[in-house]
Amino acid sequence: MVILRKLPKRTQGRKRIEIKKLENLNNKQVTFSKRRSGIFKKAAELSVLCGAEVGVIVFSTAGKVFCYGHPNVETVLDCYRSGVAPPAVFDDTAGDQNPNRVPMAEFNKEYMEAIKELEEQKRRVVEVKEEVRMKKVVGGCGEMFWWEDESVDLDVLDVQEVEHYLMSLEDVRKKMAARLHEVRILNGTLTPRALPPVPAVHRLCHMPMMTNGFGAQGGQFGGGYPGFGV
Amino acid sequence: MVILRKLPKRTQGRKRIEIKKLENLNNKQVTFSKRRSGIFKKAAELSVLCGAEVGVIVFSTAGKVFCYGHPNVETVLDCYRSGVAPPAVFDDTAGDQNPNRVPMAEFNKEYMEAIKELEEQKRRVVEVKEEVRMKKVVGGCGEMFWWEDESVDLDVLDVQEVEHYLMSLEDVRKKMAARLHEVRILNGTLTPRALPPVPAVHRLCHMPMMTNGFGAQGGQFGGGYPGFGV
DNA sequence: AACACTATAATTAGGCC
DNA sequence: AGGCCTAATTATAGTGT
Numbered sequence: 001m002v003i004l005r006k007l008p009k010r011t012q013g014r015k016r017i018e019i020k021k022l023e024n025l026n027n028k029q030v031t032f033s034k035r036r037s038g039i040f041k042k043a044a045e046l047s048v049l050c051g052a053e054v055g056v057i058v059f060s061t062a063g064k065v066f067c068y069g070h071p072n073v074e075t076v077l078d079c080y081r082s083g084v085a086p087p088a089v090f091d092d093t094a095g096d097q098n099p100n101r102v103p104m105a106e107f108n109k110e111y112m113e114a115i116k117e118l119e120e121q122k123r124r125v126v127e128v129k130e131e132v133r134m135k136k137v138v139g140g141c142g143e144m145f146w147w148e149d150e151s152v153d154l155d156v157l158d159v160q161e162v163e164h165y166l167m168s169l170e171d172v173r174k175k176m177a178a179r180l181h182e183v184r185i186l187n188g189t190l191t192p193r194a195l196p197p198v199p200a201v202h203r204l205c206h207m208p209m210m211t212n213g214f215g216a217q218g219g220q221f222g223g224g225y226p227g228f229g230v
Numbered sequence: 231m232v233i234l235r236k237l238p239k240r241t242q243g244r245k246r247i248e249i250k251k252l253e254n255l256n257n258k259q260v261t262f263s264k265r266r267s268g269i270f271k272k273a274a275e276l277s278v279l280c281g282a283e284v285g286v287i288v289f290s291t292a293g294k295v296f297c298y299g300h301p302n303v304e305t306v307l308d309c310y311r312s313g314v315a316p317p318a319v320f321d322d323t324a325g326d327q328n329p330n331r332v333p334m335a336e337f338n339k340e341y342m343e344a345i346k347e348l349e350e351q352k353r354r355v356v357e358v359k360e361e362v363r364m365k366k367v368v369g370g371c372g373e374m375f376w377w378e379d380e381s382v383d384l385d386v387l388d389v390q391e392v393e394h395y396l397m398s399l400e401d402v403r404k405k406m407a408a409r410l411h412e413v414r415i416l417n418g419t420l421t422p423r424a425l426p427p428v429p430a431v432h433r434l435c436h437m438p439m440m441t442n443g444f445g446a447q448g449g450q451f452g453g454g455y456p457g458f459g460v
Numbered sequence: 461a462a463c464a465c466t467a468t469a470a471t472t473a474g475g476c477c
Numbered sequence: 478a479g480g481c482c483t484a485a486t487t488a489t490a491g492t493g494t
Contacts (some may be wrong), residue, residue, distance in 0.1 A: 009333065013484025014473045027474090033478070034472070039272050041471095042488095043286070045249050050262040051291045056269075057306050058276070063315030076287050077307060085293030165241040199376050205416040243467025244490050261490080263461080268488065 032060060040068040053079065053086040262290060270298040283309065283316040 009118030018124075022028040036058055043054045047070035055069040067073045079086045252258040266288055273284045277300035285299040285306030294445045295302045301316075 011475050011483045012473085013469085013482095013486090014474095014486055016486060017279075017473065018280050018442065019275050021281060028280050029478085031473080032276070032282060035272065035276045035279070036282075038471070039269060039286075040335050042265065042269050042272065046262070046265045046288070049247075049252050049265070050258050051251060052262060052266075053289040056273070056283075057285045057310050059306065059309060061281045065310060065315075066490080067310070073310075078298070079289060080287050080295060080303075080307070085295070087303065131422070135390050198369045227246050239467075241466050241468095242490080244469050244488080245467095247490070257490090259461085264489065271488095341461060352491050 036066055043068050055080070213225065234339050266296055274300065285310070 016050060021029045034212055039058075043056050046052050047054045053070060053076050056066070056071050057065065057073065065119050069076050075086060078084075252261055269286060269288075275287050277284045278281050283300060283301050283306050285297070285302065287295065287297045289295050299306050305316060308314075
């Protein structure tokens with residue numbers, strides 16, 4: 001007769017943890033690494049299963065950046081920024097013989113609408129531009145932009161103003177991105193990357209920065225930014 | 231004596247599925263919704279547990295965009311774009327005397343690479359075409375940008391050219407974003423949102439667009455963009 | 461489409477290397 | 478950091494409403 005006896009448990013197994021800031025540094029790092037890759041994996045699965053375009057960016061507290069993207073991060077970000085949806089994945093169930101074919105019929109209709117919308121936007125922007133801001137934003141005719149001028153007194157600069165400029169720039173950028181799409185579509189050529197790689201990172205001020213002490217209570221789903229302490 | 235009898239199973243329970251494109255439309259939509267929120271939840275947990283800044287953007291095949299971000303998407307995106315690490319959460323466990331300092335060791339290496347790459351890009355473009363571009367890119371002194379000019383012949387436009395312009399714009403934008411950070415930090419004021427809200431979304435073409443036929447094999451972790459068939 | 465259910469598959473916390 | 482292990486927790490496929 002065989003005597004079965006319980007082996008001593010080698011591990012305690014998984015334990016439930018509260019979702020709150022991990023205080024143990026090592027523990028935090030390990031968890032960060034594991035969960036980060038877990039999220040990347042899930043993101044990849046989502047993109048495969050559902051043909052979705054997914055982009056994930058994670059900054060560690062140390063300021064390191066990790067990211068995953070399908071088809072790649074830049075594409076997703078740019079689509080988000082520009083408001084232009086990424087090229088739809090072909091749906092095999094449609095029974096179409098040629099998966100690479102562009103469904104032009106449908107496309108043309110929407111394209112015309114897009115163009116019309118573009119025109120409208122242009123008109124709107126021109127109106128707003130009367131405020132003369134655009135000239136300043138997009139830079140003068142020289143080599144240097146005003147905000148690159150060292151002599152500009154930062155303390156005098158109004159944050160709201162800068163925000164406004166940035167917004168305008170964003171607007172211009174959107175137009176460019178949209179235009180790029182148009183050009184690509186009209187040419188029928190799409191380069192390997194949907195957008196040029198961001199030439200890696202111009203870390204102008206990647207300085208110490210600040211601390212804001214938000215921890216567990218941090219904004220869910222796009223919440224606010226707790227003010228920085230003085 | 232109580233007679234226990236198994237109730238008929240009401241569900242089959244969870245079943246394993248292959249990670250490949252879901253063919254059933256309804257199934258796909260449900261899965262998309264469930265898994266999407268699953269990822270958002272995990273992202274939120276990661277940010278709380280590890281004090282990480284996380285941004286997730288998901289496009290459905292229909293072109294709808296969903297996102298989650300901590301502290302919010304814009305902040306994360308902008309930090310990514312500008313290469314500026316988000317404000318570090320204070321780490322009590324770290325014995326470092328200056329918790330606000332962002333470790334820059336690695337950055338400088340990457341920065342130099344970035345600069346080199348940028349230079350290379352510039353040179354390449356200059357080879358193909360003559361200079362004089364930059365002036366056009368950043369806009370002339372007039373009210374209208376060249377790409378808004380109706381008379382521009384799209385067919386003649388070189389995609390690479392547009393890409394280059396877009397890249398330059400991106401560059402300008404990065405500078406602006408970085409500057410904004412500086413200004414904010416120097417002022418000691420940080421508005422509720424780290425960046426101005428993206429002024430809605432300019433959905434120029436949220437159209438069917440194109441098809442590229444990548445499915446399950448899609449690029450993992452920043453893979454390339456399978457070329458579109460003609 | 462969003463919610464409830466539930467059996468089961470997948471993830472993962474806490475070890476240890 | 479990364480891999481392996483184990484037990485428990487958690488996510489979720491399939492279903493119903």
